[in-house]
Amino acid sequence: MSFWGNTLAKLFEDHRRQLVAMVVRRVRDREIAAELVQDVYARLMQSGDCGAEEANTKVLYASVRNAVIDHHRSTYGRTQAMNGILPSQLWLCETTSPQEHAESRQALSALDRALLELSPKAREMFILHRVDGIPNTKLAKKYGISVSAVEKQLARTMRHCQERLAAYRNDD
Template sequence: MKTEELELAFKTHAGELRAFLYRQLRNTDTAADLVQETYLRMLRQPPRGPVLNLRSLLFRIARNLVIDHTRSRGTRGQHDEGMAYLYEVTGESPEPFAEVAARRELARMAEALQRLPPRCQEIFLLCRLEGLAHKAVAEQLGVSVSTVEKQLAIALDFLGQSLQR
């Protein structure tokens, strides 16, 4: 099948495809992304033989992308719930269940943070919460940059393991 045929089929059905994907996902940006991904998949793996209904092929690819997207959202769900508090920073209001999940995640993070040794905790807060550079933290605390890096690595490893449990 020629690229021109695939392009024509895509252009003909792109709006309809976008509407289909929006109905499935209820997200305009994701729907637009998956429309483009549908087109890319067709170009990367064009049909080997004649296709009786290119529209049907487009929608089958799009449906499979929705399934893949939904599955990947499931595996990223825990991470996304933990990061939901970022919506508060941007002023957008997350859905209620995401807000509850984010609050739980923050509580778990605070609890894990309290279990860190004081110096490790202080370095983590200065680097990650205050956003200070390693050198600035080292100067402020009177330690070497290497100490800051090691203590930060310990903190990140500990917190990562604590939050995975």
């Protein structure tokens, strides 16, 4: 391991508990907190030494705080995307006419076709999350990926479905 690698490993050994605790207070999830801190460690390994130990420690804490801010921003964006498709966009609970019922069924068919364009894994993940209500942490464990990767995949799937529904509606 390089000098910087040794220095950073020592810094993380000394500060990891405090960093994770700081992130847990902000994101309210220990797994995500540990993942964010680990991501910062990986990024700092690539960036290099800042000089004195005090400067490296300040960079470490600032990087973790920035990672929390980035996490909140991306989570907000994904939440907005996930809320983009509402049941009311697909069908009406009580249709007032046979035509509205037919239009709702056609929109549902368009969504089904959009889901079939996805990979089987992406489709299954989306259905497990949106239909069965499986949380992201359980999906991450099921597929052996990070929670962040699950959130990103769900957001990509949601954008794909939204684009296909928008195209369907514009074709009318």
